[in-house]
Amino acid sequence: MPEADGKVVLxxxxxxxxxxxxxxxxxxxxxxxxxxxxxxxxxxxxxxxIRAEGGNAEYHALDVTSLEDTQAFAAHALERHERIDVLVNNAGVMPLSRLDALAVQDWDQMIDVNIRGVLYGIAAVLPSMRERGQGHIVNLASVSGHRVDPTAAVYSATKYAVRAISEGLRQESRDIRVTVISPGLTRSELTDGISDNDIREAVRDSMREAIPASAIGAAIQYAITQPQQVDVNEIVVRPTVQG
Structure with a gap:
């Protein structure tokens, strides 16, 4: 179990x-x-x-495009700890391409992971949070959910959707806190999914300005550690030099 003030975080x-x-x-x-x-x-x-460093960590296989997998992930935590305090809906993919490339399989993958995966996560944890009368759902969007750039039309659409879903959940909730985190250029493996060599290299070149992933983790920590009556609804975190 977590320490006295600790939370169970998926x-x-x-x-x-x-x-x-x-x-x-x-x-x-x-x-x-x-x-x-x-x-x-x-x-x-x-x-x-994490355990070797004195922390508490468990793991469970998860494919967020499967409702059954996502429900099993939540059930694992509930069976062991009888509660879920926080869900961080972080899984995402970013296979950028121009629309005229007609990369339909990539479009489907982004919709499945970035939108359906977020909805499945909400569906898996919301009933138990409602029953307890508290909980916190953190959804990872992107600065691409605030703007649209060439090659990012579908990716941006999925991240706009994350923001819309989050705002809808927030307005429907008086006991569940909802936070959207929108990272800017952040070091990650997202660029590995870009099949177009020119686009992949251009994005990797821009990543020279990227901030470490820990900057986003720190923003999430800030949001979930506020008092229960304080709901941090949205945080945008990007490099100072990013346009």
């Missing part, structure tokens, strides 16, 4: 990048983190490293 997409950094930061702060990802080997190693 993190999707925890095998790398923002998910991994958030897990390390929250565990170091005394929270119990439950790591979910498809790459089970990575989250198993991460959980061991």
């Amino acid at each position: 993190i999707t997409g925890a095998s790398s990048g923002i998910g991994e950094a958030t897990a390390r930061i929250l565990a170091a702060a005394g929270h119990l983190v439950v790591l979910g990802a498809r790459r089970v080997d990575r989250i198993e190693v991460l959980a061991k490293e």
